[in-house]
Amino acid sequence: MTIRVLVVDDSSFFRRRLSEILQQDPLLEVIDTAANGKEAIDKAKSLRPDVITMDIEMPVMDGITAVREIMKTTPTPVLMFSSLTHDGARATLEALDAGAMDFLPKRFEDIARSKEEAISQLQQRVRAIARRRPRAAVSRTTPVSSTVAPRTPVSSRFSREPVAAPAASAPPERRSLPRRSGKSYQLLAIGTSTGGPVALQAVLTKLPANFPHPVVLVQHMPGTFTTAFAARLDGLCQIRVKEAEDGDMLRPGHAYLAPGGRQMMLEGRPGAARLRILDGNDKVNYKPCVDITFASAANIYGGKVLAVVLTGMGADGRDGSRLLKEQGASIWAQDEETCVVYGMPQAVAKAGIATESLPLPLIGEAIVNEMVG
Incomplete structure (x- = not known):
């Protein structure tokens, strides 16, 4: 049985490129694409994909907001794509809190030493998370235990394949x-x-x-x-x-x-x-x-x-x-x-x-x- 994937990104070039890579794997099928988070929510409800790949920065609705809504309405494993910048890192961590399962850099060459290895890793990640149940989003305000209250941050203290x-x-x-x-x-x-x-x-x-x-x-x-x-x-x-x-x-x-x-x-x-x-x-x-x-x-x-x-x-x-x-x-x-x-x-x-x-x-x-x- 193939894994049905919804690809979400505001760049038509990236949607096409990612779809082509995923379609090379006989176990993966790109069933549709979306250009923003609002479309992603609607298509997640109507198409019920097995996995969603999600960009973070998009018009109409960003990827983090879309992940939160998808986890409320139609929980689906989500793989985020992020830029390798400090702001991109912070946004990606927010997306993981919202319920996304994993992330990859948008520049595929940043995840491997060769194009072939990068393609293989991407396909492998999608296959892997497709087999897991989406989890509840992490709340930043939930007490960490019954006896330990969250600590106020003090920034000055420090400088700066599916398995058997x-x-x-x-x-x-x-x-x-x-x-x-x-x-x-x-x-x-x-x-x-x-x-x-x-x-x-x-x-x-x-x-x-x-x-x-x-x-x-x-x-x-x-x-x-x-x-x-x-x-x-x-x-x-x-x-x-x-x-x-x-x-x-x-x-x-x-x-x-x-x-x-x-x-x-x-x-x-x-x-x-x-x-x-x-x-x-x-x-x-x-x-x-x-x-x-x-x-x-x-x-x-x-x-x-x-x-x-x-x-x-x-x-x-x-x-x-x-x-x-x-x-x-x-x-x-x-x-x-x-x-x-x-x-x-x-x-x-x-x-x-x-x-x-x-x-x-x-x-x-x-x-x-x-x-x-």
Whole structure:
């Protein structure tokens, strides 16, 4: 059965170009196009597509407003297209809050090293999100927990393919908090990709301001996006969140987001560890790469790490998680049901590395229970 796609963009050239690319995949069928958000809402109701691709800036009605309305009336997986600018990043994050599942840059060459690879990634993203149920939009005013109130942002504190079903070896899915292990920790490390911005927000907003450990975050994301994303998280979370800079000292209750397009590594010793931000090897598929950050964490902190692999396409994080587990670290994975794409967590679970498979709404609370008590 083909996946029916509605393409929404005010540029007739982009609509035609995107439609041609999608139609090259025998599993994808472009059933219609729309030139603005109002048309998108009407055609979503009448045509009931499986996926909608959506531009952000359009006349009559912008893409963010259209996504909000579509999620109210005819919930449909939405893939946003964005410019790689600071304003484009902020708008894209608003669209994800509104209910969009994923995003890609409008310049396809920015997502891959060749035209063929870019086309393949685009088609793969559309196929992947078509299989997921749309989620409710994230409310910016909803309390993050029953005991922690949203913190007022303080900007001056910092400068600036669908996967198979889970294998039998995967840990069982849970609907209750795992029993506290009693282990001693010194670091929380989280890696994610497709669907990660919303997942990270859900997890990090559950951590209290007095969280006793530093947090390192790796999200596959362009460089212009990580700056805006870190600032957004910092305004929503009780802990401090910043885009990592070379030389940053790891401090308790602070989270450091790896900058897009570069690699983040840890060096030093527990209690006096710092970050190195490097350009890295062009042969590495991901910049930033979860495996690289996790591996460096294993060298510094050994088994005193809780590593969490959230939603994402591919298998980044599996090898780094294996190195951590060999040192005695705890590895958790997001469960299939709550992932936008069950790729990275499945890779960890299928390899027998993850000790827990948890639904997204429980992960933040489970981290606090395990690491804070």
